[in-house]
Amino acid sequence: MKTEIYEIRCVDSEAAQNALARAGDILRRGGLVVFPTETVYGLGADATDATAASRIYTAKGRPSDNPLIVHVEAPEDAQKYAVTNEVYDRLATAFMPGPLTVIMPVKPTIPSTVTAGLSTVAVRCPSHPVARALLCAAGVPIAAPSANLSGSPSPTCARHVAEDMMGRVDMILDGGDSEIGLESTIVKIEEDGSLTLLRPGAVTPSMLMEIVPELHIADAVLAALPEGQTVLSPGMKYRHYAPKTTFILLDGTREQITAYAKKRKGKIGILCYKEDFDFFSTYFPADQCIIWGKREDTREQAKRLFTLLREMDKLSFDCIFAPLPPREEMGMALYNRMIRAAAHQIVHL
Numbered sequence: 001m002k003t004e005i006y007e008i009r010c011v012d013s014e015a016a017q018n019a020l021a022r023a024g025d026i027l028r029r030g031g032l033v034v035f036p037t038e039t040v041y042g043l044g045a046d047a048t049d050a051t052a053a054s055r056i057y058t059a060k061g062r063p064s065d066n067p068l069i070v071h072v073e074a075p076e077d078a079q080k081y082a083v084t085n086e087v088y089d090r091l092a093t094a095f096m097p098g099p100l101t102v103i104m105p106v107k108p109t110i111p112s113t114v115t116a117g118l119s120t121v122a123v124r125c126p127s128h129p130v131a132r133a134l135l136c137a138a139g140v141p142i143a144a145p146s147a148n149l150s151g152s153p154s155p156t157c158a159r160h161v162a163e164d165m166m167g168r169v170d171m172i173l174d175g176g177d178s179e180i181g182l183e184s185t186i187v188k189i190e191e192d193g194s195l196t197l198l199r200p201g202a203v204t205p206s207m208l209m210e211i212v213p214e215l216h217i218a219d220a221v222l223a224a225l226p227e228g229q230t231v232l233s234p235g236m237k238y239r240h241y242a243p244k245t246t247f248i249l250l251d252g253t254r255e256q257i258t259a260y261a262k263k264r265k266g267k268i269g270i271l272c273y274k275e276d277f278d279f280f281s282t283y284f285p286a287d288q289c290i291i292w293g294k295r296e297d298t299r300e301q302a303k304r305l306f307t308l309l310r311e312m313d314k315l316s317f318d319c320i321f322a323p324l325p326p327r328e329e330m331g332m333a334l335y336n337r338m339i340r341a342a343a344h345q346i347v348h349l
């Protein structure tokens with residue numbers, strides 16, 4: 001398949017309008033279009049077309065039991081595809097358009113290919129102008145997971161999409177770097193009106209609790225689940241984001257991290273906070289110390305994480321060590337992605 005790529009920096013230009021009209025056409029005909037969102041790039045198909053949605057699984061090499069997110073142009077469109085309620089309305093008013101996905105009972109308008117046979121559907125209204133313009137041009141809801149090959153880090157720029165998806169999709173819309181860089185927060189609305197957090201993201205626990213005070217955190221968010229335990233969000237059980245290089249999280253001071261890393265044979269990479277670069281580069285060659293971001297700036301770390309995970313593999317390290325992020329707020333989203341990238345290898349020093 002030939003993949004067309006269009007760069008869109010301003011949705012109002014004539015060239016952008018032409019590209020968006022063409023992308024909308026491709027989607028209505030059952031094709032695949034990759035588009036930028038504020039979280040990561042999405043791999044989209046018409047969410048009402050089972051055949052189109054099944055092409056997403058093929059293009060990504062995605063297991064068929066891992067459902068897709070239905071993207072809508074306006075928060076109120078959710079009621080066409082899901083049984084919404086007053087809790088959804090409050091979440092929508094507070095956070096949509098934006099990086100929040102809500103799980104609700106599915107309506108028959110969405111084929112089971114999209115929900116992987118579950119009785120619920122995930123709905124999100126993105127804020128990125130190109131995603132919004134595409135939803136408008138398509139006139140159909142767009143089912144989309146992240147636009148990476150299954151198992152790789154989610155793409156946060158068109159170059160990363162192209163690495164994984166050239167020849168596998170009809171079109172890639174290049175909208176520059178993703179603002180957030182981690183996938184959306186996913187919450188499930190329970191029957192009693194409480195929320196369960198299935199995947200942490202830029203809409204943080206404290207932000208959610210301002211709207212719905214009762215928030216449960218699903219077990220799989222912060223830990224590896226014991227063999228055989230059912231996960232609430234199928235995506236959480238898969239090995240994820242993992243660089244090919246051995247990646248280990250170290251929970252300790254920079255002195256403890258240095259002492260531990262020095263004992264390891266081979267070429268070591270150290271992912272470090274900006275403030276610690278001078279310290280680590282006195283013990284390791286500077287080109288082996290990779291700056292992740294300022295220690296307190298979890299938003300910057302989030303934005304850079306997936307790019308770093310992709311690029312670390314190109315640096316021919318035998319092993320990469322990284323600090324264990326805090327579990328609070330945006331740190332929880334980082335912690336959740338990092339433990340998966342490290343295949344749950346954490347050393348408490």
Ligand code: AMP
Nearest residue numbers: 067068120121122145146232233234235
């Ligand atoms: P991705 O954005 O690529 O991570 O893919 C969508 C994510 O949404 C996956 O982690 C899915 O497991 C999750 N998801 C989609 N639909 C549902 C659902 N009905 N219930 C729970 N999780 C879901």
Ligand code: MG
Nearest residue numbers: 145146147154
């Ligand atoms: Mg994904």
